[in-house]
Amino acid sequence: MFKRKSECQRVQGMLSPYIDGQLGPSDREGMESHLEGCQACRRELESLRATVNLLHRVTMVSPPRSFAIAKAAPKPLPAAVWSFGVLRVATAVAALLLVFVFAGDATHLFKGGLIEERTAQQGTLMDGEDGEVSDTGGVPAEGEEHVWPVSELELALLGVVVVLGGATVVLWQRRRRGGEGALKS
Amino acid sequence: MEEDELIKRAKEGDLDCFNQLVERYQREVYNLSLRMLGNASAAEDASQDTFLSAFRGIGKFRGGSFRAWLYRIAANACRDQLRSLRRRPATSIDSLPLELEADQPSPEDFAMRRELGEEIKRALAALPPDQRLAVILRDIEGLDYREIAQVTGSSLGTVKSRINRGRARLRHHLEQRRELFP
Numbered sequence: 158m159f160k161r162k163s164e165c166q167r168v169q170g171m172l173s174p175y176i177d178g179q180l181g182p183s184d185r186e187g188m189e190s191h192l193e194g195c196q197a198c199r200r201e202l203e204s205l206r207a208t209v210n211l212l213h214r215v216t217m218v219s220p221p222r223s224f225a226i227a228k229a230a231p232k233p234l235p236a237a238v239w240s241f242g243v244l245r246v247a248t249a250v251a252a253l254l255l256v257f258v259f260a261g262d263a264t265h266l267f268k269g270g271l272i273e274e275r276t277a278q279q280g281t282l283m284d285g286e287d288g289e290v291s292d293t294g295g296v297p298a299e300g301e302e303h304v305w306p307v308s309e310l311e312l313a314l315l316g317v318v319v320v321l322g323g324a325t326v327v328l329w330q331r332r333r334r335g336g337e338g339a340l341k342s
Numbered sequence: 343m344e345e346d347e348l349i350k351r352a353k354e355g356d357l358d359c360f361n362q363l364v365e366r367y368q369r370e371v372y373n374l375s376l377r378m379l380g381n382a383s384a385a386e387d388a389s390q391d392t393f394l395s396a397f398r399g400i401g402k403f404r405g406g407s408f409r410a411w412l413y414r415i416a417a418n419a420c421r422d423q424l425r426s427l428r429r430r431p432a433t434s435i436d437s438l439p440l441e442l443e444a445d446q447p448s449p450e451d452f453a454m455r456r457e458l459g460e461e462i463k464r465a466l467a468a469l470p471p472d473q474r475l476a477v478i479l480r481d482i483e484g485l486d487y488r489e490i491a492q493v494t495g496s497s498l499g500t501v502k503s504r505i506n507r508g509r510a511r512l513r514h515h516l517e518q519r520r521e522l523f524p
């Protein structure tokens with residue numbers, strides 16, 4: 158008795174996919190043989206079918222007006238969209254470079270730089286730590302070692318980040334405002 | 343013109359081509375919105391928002407079923423409308439009747455059919471939005487399970503279970519008014 162009841166529950170849980178032909182062959186066959194012998198489940202199936210058929214009869218309504226977009230609406234402007242994407246990426250790259258250079262500066266990777274200059278005045282420089290950066294190959298002679306223009310680089314990168322970031326924000330604001338305007342019109 | 347060609351040109355900013363796509367799909371989008379929202383003016387807003395967003399975002403369409411892509415935008419527009427309808431519940435369900443095709447073998451009379459339509463409207467409104475969307479897409483708009491999964495961004499299993507539970511609830515609701523069935 159208990160087994161029969163749980164079998165009915167299982168079958169009734171699959172009636173909907175059964176109606177839509179979504180059951181695999183073994184599930185379908187098991188279901189059909191159960192339905193043959195179980196009037197309660199057959200009734201459930203018919204009732205669900207009646208509901209689905211009712212929904213099939215819901216008629217489509219004609220829209221009250223056309224939803225064509227007026228000429229005044231903002232165009233997607235592929236060029237603008239493209240430049241927005243490129244700007245965003247360029248800003249991110251410049252910011253990353255800036256962080257990298259600053260980090261290098263702070264860990265004394267380069268000779269010179271905003272941070273390094275200050276620490277250099279306080280004590281002696283550790284030699285040999287710039288081996289990776291120096292392109293002369295050997296250890297440079299003391300006193301006339303190659304000095305990277307790190308502080309200039311840092312300031313230039315900072316400027317680039319500010320300009321690119323500013324342009325990105327302006328474009329983004331304009332796109333947002335354009336979108337809102339279009340929805341209101 | 344072929345749909346692919348229209349989409350390609352719309353992506354290049356050709357408004358006339360995009361509007362031809364609007365012509366093709368506005369009836370379906372409007373009806374989806376109407377059945378989701380149960381409110382004609384909200385459905386109108388949702389449809390307009392759908393096509394505006396679609397036009398702005400068409401560059402992001404990466405092929406596949408354009409209809410599923412559009413329906414996905416429409417489903418989001420409906421979600422926004424539902425949110426604002428919830429803020430003013432008095433206007434929620436409007437009086438625009440839900441019409442049913444006449445049933446050939448056992449024609450109900452007109453009044454009965456109208457009442458049945460009202461009942462379906464109420465039953466749909468009582469469903470959780472996820473189940474409502476799945477049932478409308480399946481049984482009113484006639485999409486298959488795979489397309490519904492694309493529209494809703496969910497798995498086939500989720501689609502199956504939403505349709506299953508949504509239909510069961512609808513059936514339960516309609517059985518309370520058994521006298522309406524011939």
Ligand SMILES: [Zn+2]
Pocket residue numbers: 164165166168191195196197198199
């Ligand atoms: Zn059974």
